[in-house]
Amino acid sequence: MKYSLINLLKHIEYLYPNLFIGCLALKEFLAYRIFESNGRSSGRLEKISSVDLGINDLFVKVEYSAINYKDALAATGQAQIAKKFPLIGGIDLIGTVLESKTDKFRDGEKIIVTGSGLSETLNGGYSEYAQIDSDLAFLIPESISTRLAAGIGTAGFTAALAIYKMKINKQKFSNEKIIVTGATGGVGSFAILLLNKALSEVIAVSSKNNCINYLDSLGVKDIINPSDIKDNESLLEKALWHGAIDNIGGDILSWLTRTVRPHGNIASIGLASSHDLNTNVMPLILRGINILGISTNINRKISEDLWKDIFCNLTNDDIEKVITRETSLKDLSNHFDRYITGNNYGRTIIKIS
Ligand SMILES: NC(=O)c1ccc[n+]([C@@H]2O[C@H](COP(=O)([O-])OP(=O)(O)OC[C@H]3O[C@@H](n4cnc5c(N)ncnc54)[C@H](OP(=O)(O)O)[C@@H]3O)[C@@H](O)[C@H]2O)c1
Numbered sequence: 001m002k003y004s005l006i007n008l009l010k011h012i013e014y015l016y017p018n019l020f021i022g023c024l025a026l027k028e029f030l031a032y033r034i035f036e037s038n039g040r041s042s043g044r045l046e047k048i049s050s051v052d053l054g055i056n057d058l059f060v061k062v063e064y065s066a067i068n069y070k071d072a073l074a075a076t077g078q079a080q081i082a083k084k085f086p087l088i089g090g091i092d093l094i095g096t097v098l099e100s101k102t103d104k105f106r107d108g109e110k111i112i113v114t115g116s117g118l119s120e121t122l123n124g125g126y127s128e129y130a131q132i133d134s135d136l137a138f139l140i141p142e143s144i145s146t147r148l149a150a151g152i153g154t155a156g157f158t159a160a161l162a163i164y165k166m167k168i169n170k171q172k173f174s175n176e177k178i179i180v181t182g183a184t185g186g187v188g189s190f191a192i193l194l195l196n197k198a199l200s201e202v203i204a205v206s207s208k209n210n211c212i213n214y215l216d217s218l219g220v221k222d223i224i225n226p227s228d229i230k231d232n233e234s235l236l237e238k239a240l241w242h243g244a245i246d247n248i249g250g251d252i253l254s255w256l257t258r259t260v261r262p263h264g265n266i267a268s269i270g271l272a273s274s275h276d277l278n279t280n281v282m283p284l285i286l287r288g289i290n291i292l293g294i295s296t297n298i299n300r301k302i303s304e305d306l307w308k309d310i311f312c313n314l315t316n317d318d319i320e321k322v323i324t325r326e327t328s329l330k331d332l333s334n335h336f337d338r339y340i341t342g343n344n345y346g347r348t349i350i351k352i353s
Pocket residue numbers: 068069070154155158181182183184185186187188205206207208247248268269270271272273294295296297339340341342343344345346
């Protein structure tokens with residue numbers, strides 16, 4: 001049989017798959033990429049090669065990713081998350097280092113990358129292989145599987161960051177009533193777990209009547225349906241909560257500002273319901289409440305410490321409770337709509353390889 005050079009190399013690669021690690025240009029693999037057409041983005045599964053990944057100091061075999069609200073927005077074009085095209089989606093990336101060109105990580109170590117521009121300006125985790133800047137990666141301890149690390153992902157990290165910022169701002173947590181909105185979502189679920197570890201009494205705000213058992217299993221003391229919250233025109237209402245973690249914005253966030261007790265903190269994380277915030281200054285100037293903005297773009301040392309705390313504080317059973325679905329790269333696109341309509345609960349992880 002006659003071999004062209006490329007076929008010969010492909011044949012060698014087939015026989016010795018590790019031989020071309022780091023310059024895997026010949027191998028094709030699956031990735032879910034975001035494209036733009038007529039000003040709107042959409043995603044699709046494709047075969048790509050390592051040439052499409054660019055070059056970085058960590059070459060990674062991706063094992064898991066996950067679906068976050070932002071991933072659903074990016075893939076369905078509901079918001080322009082990706083800033084360049086085509087770009088591999090997925091803001092969570094968990095895998096094994098195949099080749100490290102830095103002292104910071106060794107071949108074979110397990111790493112996690114969350115946020116950090118993935119699926120915005122950098123290729124994300126919806127791909128069988130990745131080239132990663134080691135400055136964005138964090139080591140997963142041996143006691144945590146890549147599956148469980150994916151369960152935590154951006155959602156768990158963001159919940160931990162909110163609690164960290166509230167703590168810096170003198171929130172005690174122990175024996176305090178802390179209210180969590182968007183409670184059945186990924187961030188909400190981890191906020192509940194972590195607040196329980198801090199001995200808070202957690203009140204969930206959730207529109208899902210079918211998730212009472214789920215929220216109970218996470219350890220909430222009470223559940224409020226947003227439809228039961230009366231729209232009150234008062235500038236201040238009865239002060240009920242020592243603090244709040246808000247994932248949805250809009251009218252509920254506005255209500256939180258009027259019902260948090262003096263000097264309490266509201267961590268504003270998300271906008272799943274609305275990006276609006278209509279309130280007044282009375283809660284600020286009469287009760288001294290604090291609205292803390294949560295952005296995961298923080299310095300590396302803080303992130304490193306937070307990851308250590310998260311891995312240390314959450315048990316495998318805790319994390320398994322929040323992993324409500326596992327799917328594959330091939331089936332990924334069937335799962336985004338549930339996030340857009342707010343009908344998902346817990347975390348969907350993607351088994352990549
Ligand atoms: N600031 C940051 O750095 C950062 C990081 C991560 C996430 N976020 C943001 O935080 C929010 C939560 O993220 P997530 O990953 O937890 O999302 P998720 O898993 O999709 O959960 C969002 C939850 O919000 C509630 N919700 C209420 N109204 C909704 C609506 N109109 N559409 C969709 N959901 C609605 C639902 O919970 P219930 O039915 O229980 O009410 C839903 O499960 C998102 O806005 C996300 O973009 C921000």
